[in-house]
Amino acid sequence: MTDLLAVVDTLCKTPRVGWLQRGAWDAESVCAHSLLVTLLAGEIAARLNAEGAEINMAEVLAVAAVHDLAEAVLGHPGREVRDRLRWEELEEEIFKREFPHLAELFRWYRYETNTVGKIVAFADKLATLIRACRYKQLGYPTDDLAKALYKKLMAYDGLAHILDYYVGRYCGGVLP
Amino acid sequence: MTDLLAVVDTLCKTPRVGWLQRGAWDAESVCAHSLLVTLLAGEIAARLNAEGAEINMAEVLAVAAVHDLAEAVLGHPGREVRDRLRWEELEEEIFKREFPHLAELFRWYRYETNTVGKIVAFADKLATLIRACRYKQLGYPTDDLAKALYKKLMAYDGLAHILDYYVGRYCGGVLP
Amino acid sequence: MTDLLAVVDTLCKTPRVGWLQRGAWDAESVCAHSLLVTLLAGEIAARLNAEGAEINMAEVLAVAAVHDLAEAVLGHPGREVRDRLRWEELEEEIFKREFPHLAELFRWYRYETNTVGKIVAFADKLATLIRACRYKQLGYPTDDLAKALYKKLMAYDGLAHILDYYVGRYCGGVLP
């Protein structure tokens, strides 16, 4: 799949199936999700740096921007499909074959092998959480997902205050 | 996933990823594909009955109409995902859990256990073939897929004249 | 109109005008409606069979799947257009000309000439009712339609408990 136009258009026209399954009319595309992760990860890095961390902003943005590229080949199947495969390994295999120059950046995220990867993994879940909150506020039944994600995000050490900020900003009336 | 509105909307908003990967702007949804299979299977049954067969029209239409329902849960991932799973078994499992009253009809199609199922399986591939031909005629590179499907369809005994008819009608300039 | 690709795409791109006229952003297409009728009719048949009826599941699904095909030719005009024509006869004429092998199945539904046709006619109205309820829950003024359909559905003998089930499941806050 070496046609980059097709890669981009596949990612920008593939809806994330979890929103469809909860009845949302206007399901976020994979590429819109990736951009949201990029913006969130960049903001988080900036906040942490303001607190004294030394996170490489470019690396955070880069990893976030490419973290879902394998879905151009794999599509975005339902949870039950992912659970039956070693999805991570499959994604990595696609990266090695189609985007070998990006495979290392992908690994940082997927296996959370360094701080950059951990921030992007956190931002990935957070992006889904705040989108779930917005859908809920508009009348769609996404609270199950919001709660499950919130719990996972609470498990990240040292990012609780970041989580609090975004929940306060985007999840009014959905999460406590 | 007991919300039938969400089942329908997921199927009607999930693009078939193979068209996206070949650059098509307006990728057929899973539900549009199912309807095309239904119409083709009905026409084929009518033709065969006119030639003296005794095919149950209602059964052909019914099986075709529901054959892809599992994709409401599974989504429509790329070929590489399907190839790594026992996709058929996964679909059957979804039918048993979500649509148990339709599971037998699904099995006819999936395992081609009777003539009705065989016709729907043929119509399923044929529907993809003629859509591939149309995309090709509009300028998209789908000929690889058209050729592969044509070969598979040739392997169906007793349906060669049916195949010829549809290729002549829809694949001008794409297949010989 | 012998091009089946055009038949399918017309049905899947024609919005049901009643939703547009009530301001809904994301009006259900004719083909999404047909799929919903198919799923509902299948569920209803399964329930009735579990209660001891002997309804042919394939026939119910088949009739539901094709019941609106004539709209590929006729489009989906407003209520006032339908009311001024013998719409049923016009539909039947289209079936006879374009889909003669399906014309008998259509008649079962349209004139409710047997139990199968009656169930599909019930499911057709029910599909519109539960979609109206969903639109209302999202903020659109479809309650007039919901109430009118509920009244019509109450008139079907022996299906009141079916109606109750679906209203309880999909119409919370809209119907009593």
Added chain:
Amino acid sequence: MTDLLAVVDTLCKTPRVGWLQRGAWDAESVCAHSLLVTLLAGEIAARLNAEGAEINMAEVLAVAAVHDLAEAVLGHPGREVRDRLRWEELEEEIFKREFPHLAELFRWYRYETNTVGKIVAFADKLATLIRACRYKQLGYPTDDLAKALYKKLMAYDGLAHILDYYVGRYCGGVLP
């Protein structure tokens, strides 16, 4: 149907069914068609005035802008539906009930009772012709429609040079 937001959104989300029936992916909406008629009618009036005519530009634009409003109520059904009704009278009835202040302008167009109405009626057909030419150039089978419209447009006295200009500009390779 006094909700003007719904009137507008119905017109802008109702595809003209003739394009769907010829397989076009991106069928023109009724409101896009109305705008095209408005722009064409304005250009034609300007050309005729430059040749010495005295056509009221505002009237031409106004009639064109509203000429299809009745479709907010009636929808945009297929040709066979229109042919079985006194469609013109039905449209007029809708105007009288819903848009009484516009009913006279509508009549100018519909019955070509004056020069303004005649120009808009010409522009209405011309808009459909040049759209048909564009669809044909992109690969859709609309030439039957283009030819039929061209013939009708040739019957307008004194506008042959206008027709020639637009055919030369938009119909290269479609009409001679």
Added chain:
Amino acid sequence: MTDLLAVVDTLCKTPRVGWLQRGAWDAESVCAHSLLVTLLAGEIAARLNAEGAEINMAEVLAVAAVHDLAEAVLGHPGREVRDRLRWEELEEEIFKREFPHLAELFRWYRYETNTVGKIVAFADKLATLIRACRYKQLGYPTDDLAKALYKKLMAYDGLAHILDYYVGRYCGGVLP
């Protein structure tokens, strides 16, 4: 930009960016807005005429129908872009070059040089106000815009009762 098909399709596919920036899924296009202004302006003229005014209905409709044509060339940028340019002069320049036969009508609206232009300018703001109210009722944060527009509309002499009517009809729960 002499291709009228491209002019129309640009206007009908360009979303008004203010709605996107407030999160609306289904942002009104420029051409849908123009049609709403046309319908409102026509209704307002009819009401004023019923009160004894002598407003030329065709002129009001014509000016409204074309008032945003320059956006086919300019697009629909954000407020900050418009504020840094003499946007009005830029629009006028486009009219003179692309649609010289409509430039005078545009000027009536843009500079409110006569009653017709003033009514269209009022209807333009009113159309945005009632759309903002509808978005708010569906859950989007457009109240800032609604309030700002209401204030501007209050400044139009002799139209307060018109404003009251539309606010009562469309802005329940949004404006007092």
Added chain:
Amino acid sequence: MTDLLAVVDTLCKTPRVGWLQRGAWDAESVCAHSLLVTLLAGEIAARLNAEGAEINMAEVLAVAAVHDLAEAVLGHPGREVRDRLRWEELEEEIFKREFPHLAELFRWYRYETNTVGKIVAFADKLATLIRACRYKQLGYPTDDLAKALYKKLMAYDGLAHILDYYVGRYCGGVLP
């Protein structure tokens, strides 16, 4: 505009107006363009590194991913609007206010102050060129744009072989 969901959705729903103005049905969104620039810039960096350069891959990806963020506020107006403003300064101002932590990365690209920024600026034009070629191959009149971009891309020192590769891959039949 601190709502990141609205930022993302604005970018993913804003069509690039130049494609609309050339009649393309399916105009690329700003966010799809940004993703294409990111993928191209990454590939180019990988090629140059394989030739012995030492380009920071993460920086190239990061700058590309964010280079058009200001359009969430500014929209994507036509060329004539941009030409009348100091567009670059306006973009920079938005970055400083809305995304201060990304402003330096933006400057690298906008003013081509280092190799990373130069590669992204090249990839930005190249992304538009190959999209123009694809539109042309599908029948839209974008060759003027393709030629103008090709000329600008030729002016980049040391990247001629990169340009040749992409033109050979994507512009068959459009550029020599």
